[in-house]
Amino acid sequence: MNTQLIVVIVILLVIVIAFYVVSTIMRKKNQERLEELEDRREALLDLPVEDEIDEVKKMHLVGQSQNTFREWNQKWTDISKSSIGDLETQIYEIENENDLFRFMKAKHSLDTAEAQMGYMEGEVDSIREGLRSLRESEERNSLAVQEALDVYEDLKTRLNEEKASYGAAAPEMEKHLVNIEIEFTQFVTLNTTGDPVEARKVLNQAEEDTFELKNKMDRIPPLVLELTDTFPSQVEELEKGHQQLLEQKYIFAEKDIEARLFHIKGQIEDSKKSLEQTDLDMVEEVNRNIDEEVNFIYDIFEREIDSHKYVKANTAQVMNYIEHAKKNNRQLLIELDHTSQSYTLNHNELGRARGYQTEIDTLERNYKLMLPKLEEKQMVYSQAREFYEDSYKVLDDIESEQLQILSDVKELRKGEKEAQKKVDDFEFKLRNIKRYVEKQRLPGLPADYLEFFFVASDRVEELAGELNKIRINMDEIEKLSKFSSDDIEILQEKTDELIDSAALAEQMMQYANRYRHNNPMIAQAIDHSLQLFTKEYRYKDALDEIGSSLNKVEPGAFERIEKFYFSHRELA
Template sequence: MLMKDGVKMIVLIGIVILAIAAYVGLLVYQQRIRRQVATLTTKKEAMEAIPLKDELQLVGQLSLTGQSLEDYENLQSDFSEITENRFTRIDDQLAQLLSDSRGVNLIQLRQNLTKVTTLVDQTDELIKSVQEQLTHLQEVDKQHRAAVKELEQKYQGLRKTLLAKNFAFGPSIDGLEEQLSQLEDNFDTFSRLTQEGDHQRAADVLNQLHDDTAVLEGLIKAIPPLYKDLTVVFPDQVKELRSGYQQLSADNYHFGDQNVPEMISTIEDHISANLDTLGDLRPDDAKVVNDRIATQIDSIYDLMQTEIDAKSPVEANLDGVAKFIAHAQNQSHALMAELDRLSQNYTLDHQEIETARELNEQLRGIDGIYQRDMQDLTGKTATYSQVLAHQEQQQKDLEQIEQQQADILKSVAGLADEEKQARDTLQQFDFDLHSLRRQVENLNLPGIPQTYLDYFFVVRDEVAQLATDMDQPQIDMERITKQLLIIQTDLDTLQEKTDDLIDSSELAEQLLQYANRYQTSHENVATASKEAADLFENKHQYAKALETIATVLDEVEPGSYKRLEDAYYQSKGKEKPKRDTDDTK
């Protein structure tokens, strides 16, 4: 029983604690609501303190019209909405919220607080928007009134410039004054709209005024220098060109196919047409034409100066070019004569005569141009720059021709020496062949290997053919030179074959004699000696005979062959050759 009473007491205490906590929480929340109401009240009072009405009255004094007036009237409506409606609603809602803060409907309190907070914030934003627009209207009015003064002064300055310097604009002056008058009319419209307070329409007119004024200022700046070129600079230059041409013509200067008077007249036509372009207020197009005119004038100056500059070097070059042509012609005649002489005895395989004839024709052409230039100079009809170009090209061509002539002469100059050397070499070849034949005959061999004889006869025939070619009325030295190289190589090979034949035959004889000491005691030596003797005496295969007997001797007396071979070459006073000793090769 006591336990149940204790539990009930604990539950009761818990309920009491919860109730106290809930009550305390309610009091805290109510206090928080009242503080937020106080904050919103302060913010609303601050908004009321803003002198919005004074600002409206100040802007209202601007005598606004049009869109600006409509904007102002909308701002007045916003002001009425704020002062007559929104402020009252804020006061009512804050008072109601403060009254409700003593109750216990916390959800309703939260909703009402959110609602009034939103209203206060929106009102604050509206007030700021009204202030900004009022400030904008004041600023636009200020700017437009300042623009009126600025533009008025600018147009007075432009008018003064056009009046004081109308001579600098030539045919453009009427168009410029017309544009200025149009600008002044538009300015009057802008000024009237500004005075009336219709700043929206005034702004549109002002933008156009700025653009058109910039265009007019650009024209006033661009036209005078262009007009000066067309009326002062270019005419003076044209006058100087015409006078210069007349003076140069009197001094017998000519300009080829260039019609200078016509070129000058064309420039004058361009000047006249471009004045009309300026009168149409098209300075960009006029500048393009002016640049073209300047280029044309410069080209005529350059044309004249080129002829003036060309005269002195032309006169200075005349004697040198004439001597160069004469020298080249003499060289050509000498070359042709030499080639004709050499062609009687030698075959010229590299078109030397044809090339020399072509060079001679080139010389004829060069001399023809030179003679025509001389006639023009004598007749005072020459264009100096053309003559100078001819002289410069002639100098290059003559240098090239002389070099080619020298190359041809050099290529054939040694033909006689080459022939003499070839004949000496042929004589030496014949001597070498007879010497090799005597060496082989002195061996008194039972026979000569056919392969050796065949090669010997080939070389002998080559030498005979060379002798025949050398005895021709016209010698082809290029072919002779090739034959000499081939025969020399073949003779060297024949010399090696002769040395091989001599060495192998003499060594075979010595080894067969040396082998006699072993024939009775060594059957294999006797057999090899018989085979080697057959190869030597009957088949004339001396290298094979040497190999056969040498092999068996090294078997019965190791090193005997090398010893006998070394002794043989030592007796001959020469080193052992490193070559194949096969008679068949």
């Protein structure tokens, strides 16, 4: 019994101790969560939300911005006045439950309180973000309004201080400024009386009108300057310049200069009327046209003044160039006449030279017709300049072609000398070939070889005959010279082939004699080769006949003898 009692007591003690330990741990854990929850509540209350609300409130928001602000403000009021108070009550109740060892209920209440705390923190973050967005948006709007007001004030000051710069458009600009001022005043009134929607519409219109007016006022002064100063000054200068040039006996191809100047004056007046109505697109278009017309007339005057200087400086030069070309052409014709007695002129040189003379005579005639008009100042200087420039070009081309013809004529004499040297060279080569063939003491020569030799010789004789004519044709001589050169080159190749074939055939037959008595095929080949060699003069065929037969008896003999021959050929 004592033992059982002790066991029961020990078990009870363990249970009590375990309960105490668990209770202590749970109570401590709940207490830590309570303290953390309290810290979060205090941190939420410490946020400067009230200050941020007051800051936005001072901006005097209107319209949708004001409605949005009221929503955020109401949410903060609900949280700060109601939700946080409810949370504080919950925290107090949880502390009591924890102290009374009602740990599970305290834990459940803590879960609920923490969830509520998280929700409030999220809401406060949204409120602060919304307030920040409102503040930044309103600041941007305020800057835009202030910018428009600054622009308006600047435009007003500019118009007052620089009224002359706006010319006939100034009254219309003043009307626009008055209208914009009325719009800004109306905006302030509507905003103050609580009609934010209409106030925003009026403000938007005021801003749009302000920047539109700025655009116009930026564009107007340069246009006014053109219409009141630049163009009138230019027209006056052009009128005076035109009169002075006429007094100096200038003549213009354009007969409507006065009419153009009168038209420009009318355009200036039309542009001023458009400016008065602030139709700036029309003013800019007309001013561009005026500027183009003015520059066109300036270009005419500048062209004629420059042309006058050019004509004055080049009148004598053109005549000198014409005389120079005439002299050169006379010399060219004399040279061609002299040359044509000795050479055939194949490229119409005389006809071309006579054509140059016709061109030169035409230029001289036109020059002499024009000169009195220039002296009496009855001609447009730019037209005279054009004639001079064209004359220079024609004379330059003529001189270039004259020089080319002279160069070609000199080449005829040079070509004749070269052709004569070639004839001597061809004849020398033919004699050498003939002596070389005779030296070989061949039984005879093939008919085709002799025929080609005589063709080459006849061609050289024909070339020599052409060169000995009283009037030679260098085109024909060059052609014959080319043919002769080709013929002799081919003849030399044929001669070498003929002599080599004959010499090799003899050597092959001599070498083959060692097989003659004991090889009927070789004996027959030697006899046939001798027939081809001594009777028919077909040395190449004789070589092929004996060479192929010898190779059958002694393979490689043909190539060995041929190689030995060509390596010692110069000694032969």
